[in-house]
Amino acid sequence: MKKRIPKIPHNAKRVFEGVIFDVYQWPQKMFDGTTEIFEVLKRPDTVQIITTTTDKKILILSEEQPTKHRYYSLPGGRHDQDETLISAARRELKEETGYTTSDWTFWYKESPTSKLAWEVYTYIARNATRIAKQKLDSGEKILVKKFTFDQFINLANNSSFRDPSLKTILTRALYNSKERAKLKKLLFG
């Protein structure tokens, strides 16, 4: 395993501080010995949760935002500075769906795009039950849907669901019975 190269090197300077995004720049030595200014963005990391319920369904949000038409998504949101990642996952799940559970598994993290220092942490929350009402932000309109496992993996072909990496996993499960059984076991335990 090669050593990971950090997206923002130590000598980078923050040249802009925004509402969500900060911009960093640094002088980068090129292969021919010349130097160029490189630029990378930083935004807060986020968490998202695949939640299975005691009646063997999966929670999917049908979400609307002031600048977006309705789309399907997983519960999740920003990881605040003053909380752990798992706390962020618990908080977002409860706020957006009213559900909670004690059965949490961290599944994978990914950095969706280059030139952007941003990690998305995907958790699995099993055997969740509804204990509260939704508590939404002023920029959220969220319907909580219960999908069967088959409906869930069919999101692979649904253009209203935008999560390319998860779609690759769902596509594998959709077309290959071994992968399907493996995913089902992982999500429902």
Add this chain to the structure above:
Amino acid sequence: MKKRIPKIPHNAKRVFEGVIFDVYQWPQKMFDGTTEIFEVLKRPDTVQIITTTTDKKILILSEEQPTKHRYYSLPGGRHDQDETLISAARRELKEETGYTTSDWTFWYKESPTSKLAWEVYTYIARNATRIAKQKLDSGEKILVKKFTFDQFINLANNSSFRDPSLKTILTRALYNSKERAKLKKLLFG
């Protein structure tokens, strides 16, 4: 089909101009009537090319950059202001591989991440032949590899290849013989 909501509305102001990224902000009315500052980034659109050769191979780059370990990618790059998209695709293919062809098809475009106004245009270039040497930037080290169709679709499971949307398409082809035949026909004509 619902009307597409532009990522950057007319009343947005550019609050930062960077080397690659510009930052835009605007006051956004929320669902409860309050207003918040919304922020979106803009970067130049890019093109990428799936190139098939006269000997029925597919051109894949093994690329190194000053801040990235070697990885697999498609030929491609930035769409400059003073050229058309197809010109950018022709130029990048020739610069990065030395190959050219007259058989071009636009395949799909996508916007890889929300909060970022950035479109990637994917082209298919068939029956390409090598007519020149590579002409690389100071920040590029590129080996041009010829993949068979089977090697190409196996990139679906290769962590050194980072293109989540294309990986979903390749996964479909890898696991489903109809999808595989369809993709092969599309790429080789």
